[in-house]
Amino acid sequence: MSSETSPKPRRLLRILGALTVITAVLAGVLYFSLYRSDRRVDDSVRAAVTDTASQGAIALLSYRPDTVENDVGSARNRLTGEFLDYYTKFTTDVVIPAAKESQVATQAAVAASGPVEVQADTARVLLFVNQTTTSAAKPDPATTATSIDVTLTKSGDNWLISGFDPVQPHE
CATH class of the missing domain: 1.20.5 (Single alpha-helices involved in coiled-coils or other helix-helix interfaces)
Known part of the structure; x- marks a missing residue:
């Protein structure tokens, strides 16, 4: 039993x-x-990547004909990877000559921003940017609104922009 x-x-x-x-x-x-605490992302990190993306976009998209080399050089310090290579070539071949020859000046302002995805060493931030452009041929300011998906990569203690892609509107 x-x-x-x-x-x-x-x-x-x-x-x-x-x-x-x-x-x-x-x-x-x-x-x-x-x-895991080493992978945890808090609100201060979200704020830091959003601020870095916003200030970086302003630096990338703002320049004046008389300071364009310095403006572009300062913006490059905020970049990394393949995007740094692309930006360097684009500004050398297109932006600097156009700014000097046609007296092109631009000023960017971030109207709104927000983190899309934030991890310990990578982040994506969506920016809504207004950019005002003038030139010798068109001295009246023209303003355009753009949405930009900014990718950031952590390098040491700093966040650097590794991608900067305009968001195409859905039709």
Whole structure:
């Protein structure tokens, strides 16, 4: 009689043991994927990446003919990776000559901004930017509104812009 009842408690103990192991594994996975303190992002990080993206956009999109080399040089200090290479070539080949020859001046202002995705070492911020442009041929200011998806990469203690993509409106 005792031999008939003993398999049930053993089976129950095995099931409880298996559930305990599964629960421990699940807790570990959640900790390492969601709650690790070295991967946690708080509101101050979100504010920092949003400010960095906003100030960077203003630097990238604002220049005057008489200071364009310095303006572009200062903006380059905020960039990294392939985007730095692209920006350097584009400003050397297009922006600096146009600013000097046609007296092009631009001034950007961020109308609104917000973080889209923020992780420990990468972030994306959406910016709504108004840019006012004048030139010798068109001295009356022309203002354009653009939405920009800015990608940032952490380098040491600093966030640098690694992507700067205008958002195309959906039709």
